[in-house]
Amino acid sequence: MAENSSRTILTIEDDVDIRRLIVTVLSKEGYRVLEADNGLKGIQLASSESVDLILLDYNMPGMDGPAVAAELKGSEKTAQILILMLTARGSKEDKISGLEAGVDEYLTKPIAGKELLARIRAMLRLKDKNELIVRLEKERHEAWLGLARDVQGRLLPRGLEFPPGTDCAVRYQPCEMIGGDLYLHFSPRWNHHYFVLGDVQSHGASAAFLMATARAYLRASLERTELSLSSFLNHVSQLVSKDKETLKPLPMVAFYFDFGQHLLRYSNAGHAPALIFRAHQGKCLVLEPTGSALGTNPAENYEESKLRLFRGDLLVSFTDGLLGSAGQEEYTKGIGRLQRFVSPLLGQPAENIVDAIFSEWKEIVETMPRDDLTLFALRIVRGPLENPEGALLVYQ
Numbered sequence: 001m002a003e004n005s006s007r008t009i010l011t012i013e014d015d016v017d018i019r020r021l022i023v024t025v026l027s028k029e030g031y032r033v034l035e036a037d038n039g040l041k042g043i044q045l046a047s048s049e050s051v052d053l054i055l056l057d058y059n060m061p062g063m064d065g066p067a068v069a070a071e072l073k074g075s076e077k078t079a080q081i082l083i084l085m086l087t088a089r090g091s092k093e094d095k096i097s098g099l100e101a102g103v104d105e106y107l108t109k110p111i112a113g114k115e116l117l118a119r120i121r122a123m124l125r126l127k128d129k130n131e132l133i134v135r136l137e138k139e140r141h142e143a144w145l146g147l148a149r150d151v152q153g154r155l156l157p158r159g160l161e162f163p164p165g166t167d168c169a170v171r172y173q174p175c176e177m178i179g180g181d182l183y184l185h186f187s188p189r190w191n192h193h194y195f196v197l198g199d200v201q202s203h204g205a206s207a208a209f210l211m212a213t214a215r216a217y218l219r220a221s222l223e224r225t226e227l228s229l230s231s232f233l234n235h236v237s238q239l240v241s242k243d244k245e246t247l248k249p250l251p252m253v254a255f256y257f258d259f260g261q262h263l264l265r266y267s268n269a270g271h272a273p274a275l276i277f278r279a280h281q282g283k284c285l286v287l288e289p290t291g292s293a294l295g296t297n298p299a300e301n302y303e304e305s306k307l308r309l310f311r312g313d314l315l316v317s318f319t320d321g322l323l324g325s326a327g328q329e330e331y332t333k334g335i336g337r338l339q340r341f342v343s344p345l346l347g348q349p350a351e352n353i354v355d356a357i358f359s360e361w362k363e364i365v366e367t368m369p370r371d372d373l374t375l376f377a378l379r380i381v382r383g384p385l386e387n388p389e390g391a392l393l394v395y396q
Contacts, residue, residue, distance in 0.1 A: 007031050007052045007053070007124065008031070008033075008049060008051050009031050009033055009034070009052065009053050009055060009120070010035075010036065010046055010055070011023065011026075011033065011034070011035055011036070011055040012036045012038070012060070012065075013037070013057045013060075013086070014037050014038060014057060016037070018057075018111070019035055021111065021113075022055060025113045025116060025117065026117075031120075038060060038061070038062055038063070039060055039063030039068035039071075040062065042056070042068060043068060043071055043072060043078075046078045047077055047078055051078075051081050052081070052082065052124060053084060053120060053124060054072070054081055055086055056068060056084065056086065056103070057085075057086050058085055058087035058088075065085050065087070065103075066100075066103070069083050069103050070102060072102065079102075082104045082105075082123050083102065083103045083104050084104065084107055084119060084120065085107070086107050086108075086109055086111065087106065088109040088110075104123065105119060160195075161185075161187070162193060162257075163190075164382070165380070165381050165382035166259065166379065167349055167350045167378070167381050168350050168377065169349075169351040169353070169354045169376075169377050170183060170354070170374065170375065170376045170377075171354045171355075171358060171375045172372075172374045173373045181199055181321070181373070182196075183195070183196065183197045183198070183374055191259040192257065193259070194256055195255045195257070195317075196252060196253070196255070197252065197271065197319065197374060197376060198251060198252035198294075199250070199251045199252075199271065199320060199372070200248075228304060229266065229302070229304045230267060230301065230302050230304045232254060232267075233252070233269050233294060234300075234301060234302060236294050237269070237295055237297075237298055237300065237302070238298045240295030241294075241295040241296075241297075241298035242298075248295070249270070249293035249295045249296045250269075250293055250294040250295055251269060251320075252269045252271050253267070253268045253269070253272070254266065254267050255315070255317070257309075259309075259383075262310070262380075262383050263306055263307070263308060264276075264306060264307055264308075264315070265304055265306040266287055267302045267303060267304045268287060268288065268289040269289070269293055269302055270289050270291065270293030270296065271319075272319060272320050272322070272323065273286050273287055273335065274315060274317035274318075275315070275316045275317075275335075275338065275342070276307065276315055277313065277316070277339075278312075278313060279310075279312030279314070279346045279347070280311075282343075284342075290302060290303040290304075290305065308384075309380050311380055311381070311383040311385050312346065312379075312380065314342070314346055314353070314377065314380075315376075315377065315379075316338075316353075316357075318373070318374065319373060319374045322334075322361060322375065323338075342357070350377040350378060353377050353379075354375050354377050357375060358375065
């Protein structure tokens with residue numbers, strides 16, 4: 001009986017004599033017993049107290065048993081409470097109506113104390129077993145997530161080592177414990193750097209392993225030889241298209257920095273646009289997609305564009321999690337708002353700019369469908385200057 005003291009049973013019964021009998025029998029066995037003489041009071045008690053099991057009368061004035069059961073099972077707060085319906089009506093139709101309302105078990109009146117206790121013990125044992133299964137499944141899922149998170153943590157670069165004269169920062173925020181965004185930094189030789197940002201279309205544990213597959217394709221392609229971005233994306237697109245059972249089309253933007261020549265080459269495969277803020281011109285260039293997501297059309301040849309980098313320039317690249325999947329008009333407004341927000345921040349450290357964007361966009365992002373968010377910013381601290389007419393002035 002000692003173990004019963006931790007159990008709370010609620011009896012919802014309008015007949016005072018039957019209710020007293022139930023309270024007497026259960027109290028002697030050590031159960032904590034709550035009483036309600038109608039359905040509405042019973043629902044209120046079940047919602048405010050920690051209840052393990054409800055003894056529910058079928059026939060009551062106002063709300064009958066099936067109506068009360070339907071209300072309890074329809075509420076997230078009380079849906080898991082076991083319901084044992086007590087009824088003098090044992091017809092098949094009555095049982096069906098109760099079961100459809102969410103009743104877990106039936107007991108026909110008149111009530112025999114030993115049978116009532118045996119039925120309650122059986123139901124509580126089943127409840128304990130189900131809770132154990134749920135707990136073990138949760139632990140198994142958490143262990144799986146832990147493994148996936150460890151895999152993902154090992155795959156994402158721990159730090160970005162760009163050359164002196166640059167200032168960069170990256171922030172990754174999955175919408176769940178694990179996300180599907182990926183980024184890769186690779187330097188084939190001094191002053192030459194690739195940076196790739198992509199969006200594996202998945203979340204949770206599966207996203208980590210899909211990301212690992214996509215990253216393996218990227219790394220293998222980059223390390224084969226020093227490719228042009230067009231060749232690189234064409235090669236990865238063919239690999240993704242051949243692996244449709246594993247990967248969906250993969251939006252990706254790739255940058256190749258030649259800091260010795262102060263050049264940026266880029267190619268955008270169906271990814272969110274990147275922004276280049278020209279500090280000395282006071283304008284912003286929007287680097288729109290130059291092709292569809294990788295794997296959409298394996299025969300597609302991705303275009304590569306290039307531009308000069310000047311001192312004070314800021315590159316901002318991000319995944320769709322920043323602006324969401326709104327229509328084109330709303331997306332364009334989002335790009336404009338981002339430009340207006342970042343422009344006054346030019347000259348600040350890249351880390352500060354990334355933090356400011358995350359802070360400003362936090363409330364907006366939380367109102368949109370959940371998606372991973374990665375944000376990359378790179379500033380040119382030392383390099384050639386450009387006057388408003390575009391002429392090269394001085395290199396420092």
